[in-house]
Amino acid sequence: MKLSGNGGFFLKKYSQVIYAIVLIILIPLTILLNSIFIVRKFENDISRQLRRQALIVAELFDKTAFDTVDDIASVQDRIKRLLGGTEELRSFDILAPTETGNFQTIASSLPRNIGTNVSDRQALLVWAEDVGYAELTEATQQDVIQNPDLLNQRYWKVLFPLHDSEGKKIALLNLKMSLAYSDALFKKSLLQSWLLLIGTLGIVLALLFVNTRLLEYAISFRKLEEVNKMKDEFISMASHELRTPITAIRGYVSMFADGSFGAVSAAGAKSIAIIQASIRRLADLVEDLLDVSRIEQRRMQLSIEQIKLDEIITQTIDELMVSAQVKGLVLTYTGGATAPVSADKNKLRQVLVNLVGNAIKYTVKGSVTVSQTEETDTVTIHIKDTGIGIPAQDRDRLFTKFYRVESESTKGIVGTGLGLWITKQLVTLMGGTIYLESMENVGTEISFSLPKEKRAPAQNGAVAR
Structure with a gap:
């Protein structure tokens, strides 16, 4: 039936x-x-x-x-x-x-x-x-x-x-x-059986109550996973869709800035510069969101090769030197190890730009120094600054997604809270580790290690090319 x-x-x-x-x-x-x-x-x-x-x-x-x-x-x-x-x-x-x-x-x-x-x-x-x-x-x-x-x-x-x-x-x-003795023993055993039954019933009810709560949690967790998946898909789709108009806007603004559409007044040039800065921030945000989506959906592609650190660190220093000089900071690279490392060149450059850029962003005066040290199997890159430092209670959460240190010193500093999370994921995918030491109002030193020998990408989300 x-x-x-x-x-x-x-x-x-x-x-x-x-x-x-x-x-x-x-x-x-x-x-x-x-x-x-x-x-x-x-x-x-x-x-x-x-x-x-x-x-x-x-x-x-x-x-x-x-x-x-x-x-x-x-x-x-x-x-x-x-x-x-x-x-x-x-x-x-x-x-x-x-x-x-x-x-x-x-x-x-x-x-x-x-x-x-x-x-x-x-x-x-x-x-x-x-x-x-x-x-x-x-x-x-x-x-x-x-x-x-x-x-x-x-x-x-x-x-x-x-x-x-x-x-x-x-x-x-x-x-x-x-049979008085055996009958009394039987009645006693029967009473104990009833008491055991009542106790068992209580335990079963308690377990079922816990099971029901766990079931509710499991359903809620499943729904959260579905929502999280929809969110990731939406972010990925929206980021891709934003790329095209941002590129178009950036191109037209550049043409206005170089006079392709006629002479630009001093006030207009200032306004265009502000627009260009905003477009750069928006483009960086879109790229960060795309990286988050690729990492979480295990679509991040890596091309592991042997890389000489001197060359890529020097390029990063040259690129960010203007930002440091505008704030009156001394940005230096002291060299150190000469052994090549096993990494993805573009992702390594992204990690260096994020970490050195953050050091410049959170340092009011003083210096930012980049150096290397060599161990048996790894090379470690150190980025040390004389900035505002990180409170002890915030250090454990610093590499979590969307987390930013909120204090009087960081009020005027813009950011999404994605940079360090992406950085840690990229270092991990390249087979390395990252850690930091910091003292509030003294400075911070962030270090990350990369293997010397060429290794396959880590299995938690990278796709080798």
Whole structure:
């Protein structure tokens, strides 16, 4: 039978709820049934053991302790000793047949029963067939009158013929072996099973509550992942779409600046310079967003080769020298290691421009120094400045996406918070590491290491070319 459309939708939508309800019912029920089964089996084993014990007691008494009905005092003494060694034995009567076809109690663990007549159909059958008999029964009103200890108890009733030394029947043994102890143990075990059930139910409910919360978190996380993916796709698409108009605007503004459309006044030239600076910032932002998209979508392409650092560092210094001189800073490269490194040339240049540019941006006065040191397998580039420094609480988050240090000293400094994140990702993709040391109001030194030997790009997002 097929589920209707609404029914299928309900099962799909509320499958976790249905699963939870099934667990709530099934787990405790399984534990309860298992406990009852085990306890019942334990109870039956004890009951069978008591039956066997009662028959053994009767048989041993027949073989070793009874030979005549004449010495009643001796029989009573033996019964008393026997009762003292068997806790479950509630009554022990010796019955002798009478001329009327019934039995009379001639010895008993309960003296008041001596001399009473017993009319018992089963006793007659046992006597006639000369075979032992055991029956599990509950105490009757007559049993309780004769022996109050049997109140609300179950017991094994054993009838066993007694013989003299020549094998002749001379009396009938009637004993009652109580199950009070095993019944109490069963009730106690059953109570413990119920308590265990309640505890298990509580644990299951707690686990289901946690599972429900985790399910909610998982759903929320999945939705966040979907939103994040849509965001990345949108950023990638928007950045690509912005590239073309930015390039066109930059071209036309350059033509205005060099007089291609006629002479430009001093005020116009100033305005054009401001436009060009804004376009550069916008173009840099678009490139940063494209890099973020490529890195997160694992589409960043690297061309690893052996590179001489002197050449590329010198080019970077020359490119940024004007920016340093405008602020009155001393930008120097002290050299150092001469060994080539394994890296992507364009990405390495991007890393150097980002780090040296940041050092210039956050240094008010003093200097920015670039140097190298060589280790066994790596070469480390150091960019040291005498700038505003980085507070201790901000250092751990400095390389996270969109994070910028917010303070009085950084209010007038523009930025997106993407540069250092991109820098760290690029260094990592080229098989290197990056770290920093900084002291507030003293300066910062950022260092990154690159391997000497040529290696394959790291596997967390780079695509080799």
